[in-house]
Amino acid sequence: MESVQSVERMRVVVTGGSGLVGKAIEHVVKEEGGAKEGEEWIFLSSKDADLMDFRATQALFQRLQPTHVIHLAAMVGGLFRNMRLNLDFWRCNIYINDNVLQAAHHVGVQKVVSCLSTCIFPDNTTYPITEKMIHNGPPHDSNFGYSYAKRMIDVNNRAYFQQFGHRYTAVIPTNVFGPHDNFSIEDGHVLPGLIHKTYLAKEEGSPLTVWGSGNPRRQFIYSLDLARLFLWVLREYDEVEPIILSVGEEDEVSIKDAAEAVTEALDFRGDIVYDTSKADGQFKKTASNAKLCSYLPDVTFTPFKTAVKETCDWFVSNYDFARK
Numbered sequence: 001m002e003s004v005q006s007v008e009r010m011r012v013v014v015t016g017g018s019g020l021v022g023k024a025i026e027h028v029v030k031e032e033g034g035a036k037e038g039e040e041w042i043f044l045s046s047k048d049a050d051l052m053d054f055r056a057t058q059a060l061f062q063r064l065q066p067t068h069v070i071h072l073a074a075m076v077g078g079l080f081r082n083m084r085l086n087l088d089f090w091r092c093n094i095y096i097n098d099n100v101l102q103a104a105h106h107v108g109v110q111k112v113v114s115c116l117s118t119c120i121f122p123d124n125t126t127y128p129i130t131e132k133m134i135h136n137g138p139p140h141d142s143n144f145g146y147s148y149a150k151r152m153i154d155v156n157n158r159a160y161f162q163q164f165g166h167r168y169t170a171v172i173p174t175n176v177f178g179p180h181d182n183f184s185i186e187d188g189h190v191l192p193g194l195i196h197k198t199y200l201a202k203e204e205g206s207p208l209t210v211w212g213s214g215n216p217r218r219q220f221i222y223s224l225d226l227a228r229l230f231l232w233v234l235r236e237y238d239e240v241e242p243i244i245l246s247v248g249e250e251d252e253v254s255i256k257d258a259a260e261a262v263t264e265a266l267d268f269r270g271d272i273v274y275d276t277s278k279a280d281g282q283f284k285k286t287a288s289n290a291k292l293c294s295y296l297p298d299v300t301f302t303p304f305k306t307a308v309k310e311t312c313d314w315f316v317s318n319y320d321f322a323r324k
């Protein structure tokens with residue numbers, strides 16, 4: 001008899017497929033040839049269903065019958081939005097995450113990869129942060145609603161494994177940025193906010209005002225680098241315990257460094273002013289990528305300045321359509 005090599009069929013549903021990370025995964029899958037034979041990819045937005053509603057979530061999953069899920073959908077925002085809306089961040093994310101995991105369980109999804117964040121770790125901690133430390137103490141006060149809701153994904157994953165043997169897991173990225181980000185100055189994350197502010201300051205010929213002292217330190221990961229790692233986690237990473245997806249500790253930069261990378265990329269030559277009346281947030285949350293490197297010793301990342309330049313170029317070219 002002729003031997004027929006079987007191709008594993010995978011129907012991958014990506015919740016939050018219209019956001020920063022979802023668009024990067026879509027790019028890698030569709031433009032970089034990231035999809036493998038036998039894989040079908042479906043990218044969802046909130047227009048497909050409000051995932052805060054369990055019935056709608058369940059109906060969507062029953063219709064789509066995914067075998068695999070990348071779960072990105074979330075209420076997401078920067079420091080100042082978190083400080084204003086801790087209750088909304090808690091409720092929205094706790095419902096979305098519980099609904100998605102329960103609906104995935106109901107339709108027999110083999111694997112779910114959800115998304116945590118390094119900003120959910122204990123505020124009072126030793127560095128570098130590792131995957132083992134998620135539940136070791138209270139998060140920073142500024143974003144406790146988001147943090148506790150995200151931590152419960154890990155509780156869910158462990159419990160689904162214990163009761164049903166499901167290999168549902170999560171990744172833990174550091175600060176993500178790239179094309180399709182939310183460039184809102186009030187509500188977005190620090191880097192896209194800086195890009196938007198610098199763009200406006202250049203247009204108006206005014207100084208660039210950076211909120212806070214510029215001293216806090218962050219590890220930034222380019223959304224396209226993160227997207228490629230997501231595909232690896234989906235296909236190869238077999239643990240229930242989450243994995244930090246980050247550049248190395250030595251690649252951490254200050255907000256001042258980030259502002260300078262943005263001004264260089266946008267060729268802004270005016271003054272930079274630091275408004276210290278505005279909150280700094282957590283001083284640092286340095287994460288270890290040792291676990292990632294133990295799996296992928298040759299992992300590489302786009303140089304920070306190159307990624308910032310590409311993001312700035314995207315923002316300028318798409319100014320009229322960008323979220324801001």
Ligand SMILES: NC(=O)c1ccc[n+]([C@@H]2O[C@H](COP(=O)([O-])OP(=O)(O)OC[C@H]3O[C@@H](n4cnc5c(N)ncnc54)[C@H](OP(=O)(O)O)[C@@H]3O)[C@@H](O)[C@H]2O)c1
Nearest residue numbers: 016017018019020021045046050051072073074115117176
């Ligand atoms: N951005 C970062 O720096 C960062 C860092 C670490 C972890 N993460 C995590 O990465 C994941 C993706 O973040 P992102 O930055 O890509 O976020 P984003 O750009 O704000 O996108 C959020 C996505 O979630 C969808 N969504 C929100 N509420 C929904 C609801 N009730 N029902 C259905 N869909 C809903 C949005 O759909 P619409 O477009 O239709 O609104 C959008 O596709 C999140 O889980 C986030 O916590 C982000």
